[in-house]
Amino acid sequence: MAHIKVERRSMRPEEWIKLRFGWLKREIYSEKHEIEDFRIREARQTSEMNFEFYDEKPRPLRRGDMYFTPDGTAFIEADYELPAHLEGKKFCFALKTAAEMIVKVNGRYVGGIDPNRERMNLSEYVDGRKLHFEIMGYNRSKPDDERNPESLSVRGCRQIFEGGYITVVNEAVTSLVYDIEMLLDAALSGAFNEDFSQLVIDALDKALNFIDFDDIKTEDVRKASAFIEENVFSNKDYSGSGKVALVAHSHLDIAYYWRRIHAVQKNLRTVLIQLRLMDKYPDFKYAHTQAYTYETVEKYYPEVFAELKERIAQGRFEPVGAMYVEPDCNVPSCESLIRQCLYGQSFFREKFGITVDNCWLPDVFGNSWILPQILKKSGVDYFVSNKMSTWNDTNRFPHNNFIWRGIDGSEVYACVPPTHFISWNMPSQVADNWEAYQDKNTGSATLQMFGYGDGGSGATEEMVELMHRFDKLSVMPETEHMTGKEFLHRNFDGNEKLSVWDGELYLEMHRGTFTTKSNLKSFNRKLEFMLREAELLSVLRMKQGVEYPAEKIREIYKKLMINQFHDIIPGSHITPVYRDAMADYEQMEKELSDIIGEGNRYFNSLNFARKSLTFIPDKNGSVIRRGVNGYYAIPSIPALSCGEIVNEKAEGWFECNGLNAETPFYSVVFASDGSIVSLKDKELGREWVKGDFNKLKIYHDTPGNYDAWDILPNYKDKQENIVTDKPLELLKYDDECAEFSATLVTAKSRWQRIIRLFRRSRGIEVENIVDWNEKHRLAKVEFDCNVLSRELVCDTSAGFIRRETHRNTSWQQARFEVCHHKWCDMSEHGGGVALINQGKYGVSAENNVMALSLLRATIRPDPTSDIGSHDFCYMIYPHQGDFVDAGINNVAFEYNVPLVKADVECGFSFSDKLWLQSLKLSENGSMIVARLSEQNGERGTLVLPQKAKILNMLEDEIGAATEIEYAPFEIITLGFEL
């Protein structure tokens, strides 16, 4: 018997409802008066508050005209006389646009319009009938939020002007529209009980029958609303479960598909829109992150800042996130993350009198294990970050509300909300959140953020209106609108049922961001250490009567902070953002070089004696390293002291026969491509090489839409053919160093490898001079080590993390590419191999093979990403004992901190068991601050040169001591009287 599928071709009740709902929405305005006097000047933003204009004078802008240009900002003006009958009445300004507009009327910032909202209340903010409009509009080919289909449909650089209007809202129609919006979502989303959905559809169908759509009358609309009230909202037969906290928030990427100069106005628009919602809805509260964004409002829009301050004092506009920006939490160093808190909290304290007790990072790409201690010591007890729950590609992160234990054992309350940080407050989204919430049995509520974002925008009137209706919908979880702080305190404080997550918060996605745009990463590393150098030397020069350049250093640090934003340093941005960052970096490098200055003697800024072979720049030097002439020497300068470098003459330390080389440490057999076939350790009497070792491999890297962000595990499936163009040959050798060179080519790129063997170092340095013209490729250098190890030890910048290298479970399988800082190491009892880098963060390890990620070639969002010349070094460092015995961390510091020339005296030192992470003048200028971190996982006693104040990371005094017992991975901040 043939099966015939029954298919309904006639209109279903829900389709009939939707059709009539569309007609109803057309009646939202009871009056609409067109403003016909618009004038426009097209421009392009060149800095935060400067613009290049295309037109000398404004041109008329009429409905149907084209407006906006690529990367364009438009200044639109109009003068309008309000109809007499509207005086004293409520009216709005309406303008449907794909652009983001800040609207000023009669000299006052009155609100914002964007693809997520087409009208703003006006009558409350203007007097008289004469209205002068000044609109600043910024148009993007990529809308704020790609999740809003309406904004997606109007994307594009050039738009058609649809006219601007003074409108009067029909409150009865609008209210019914919100009712239906909410009920249609509840009924059709599938998130709720089927019988309830049927009840809603039946009721809506009947309710809309009260309205004659050929002649819509307000009394009929009210009848429809009353019918819904009686038949749906009064029905309590259906009950929902759960508790959901609703926190209004807007995510604002400081740079992404826009430059940071544009974030100033994106932020202002967002702030204005939320302030206006507060005017309209007395219960509305909103959470806003990033001290930097507040700073820009204060700097450029003081009148809005004054209003903002008032709302903050009332507890309605809530600064959340203690940090200066929302930084990437993989690549920045420990000291950078501390400064994010220090500069963020300093601003909030100074301007608003508050210390923000939460860290709010909804969009960051995983979180380093060092964070809990930093947060705890920066006045932060709560941590919020969304991505692990919604973006993990392999494992479901097992908690949403929990305790996060850090590398040193510090604990913070942590919330990884079950759903996305951008939602538009639909009943189904609230229900989905509760459904996905995994810590129901702790008795705590789940966090639902609502508001459009990425480029700001935030909550809308519709979201608030729907929220006000949620308690009428018995089928929904219990909801409560609150601040972020209220949610965190109420649900975490003293909750003994919370589970503990002890480890990093690794995001199982976006693994490419450790490598994409390699120049940014290496520059960031360099500047982090230059800032340490600049502060330390400035403190020492204070003793010589030189003023500490506090303002300048703070300014440079803040610029570094901004460029550590989670779509800048990870490389997930458009071309101009990269250019801006590089320009910032070059300027910072110059300014820091000026502060570091020059001297006659070499100064060792490390708090341990320099014992490793170091490259000393010297125009007469015979080695050219990264384009700089110099030579290698062992400085032998004690901690925090000056000294001279003595060159030793040495002969007969090196022998070479073709691809075979002999040094005091090794018998090396090279392959012609620069890989190492055999590395026999003469001291330890062992072979370090098992398979491909120092082997360059270029993989096809095609992760799809998240091109700059992701590396997929299948990258290993296909390799690019690499040809040896110039086989390895000895270039030269001197008293300390022997240099080999090999040049490899692909169809598009050229890769010179300079390999350096040393007389007095176990290290083998590899310099890579690359002309990189690939697309969708990932270059790695692989090391198949003759070491039995089941873990890769990785530097975090403040201690190490051990990561398993087997693939036993999905958790290890997912961590096929991880972030590390200066070094990684694979050891067995007796010895191991470390890889030390100068700005490479991505690394993979499987069994006894580790592979450092060197370069990527992605095309989205930046089609030019990483194309061009590169010159970078890494060091292979086989060693005796484990990485602690071998002092790998110190070797890595010596490799990353160049020796400087400075005529300073220190006169004191700190234990070389701890790393002197920072020596600076306190922010208030009253003391010298020294920050020491334990990095080897050891306990000990720190004896201080004099009695010191014990500080938290915000430089608040919390005690005093002359001796401190320290614990593994502890970070200690001390204050010394000037």
Next chain:
Amino acid sequence: MEKYINEYIRPRLQGDGGEITFVEEKDSEVTVLLQGECSKCLILDRCLKWVEERIEADLGKNVRVVGIRKKPYFQDV
């Protein structure tokens, strides 16, 4: 023309996540390669018209700009 496209037009399109590369100028027709966001733009014609207007305003040349789209492989469906 190539210099103008590269130095004037290109940074503006890049500012919107797009990419434009000069291919050739033949008679009064300028061909450009469009990548990034431009490659999938639904209203690209409006933008190319603007490029024509700018060329006329700045170079005094009346040309037709023809765009070749090159979508990323993952959007080329």
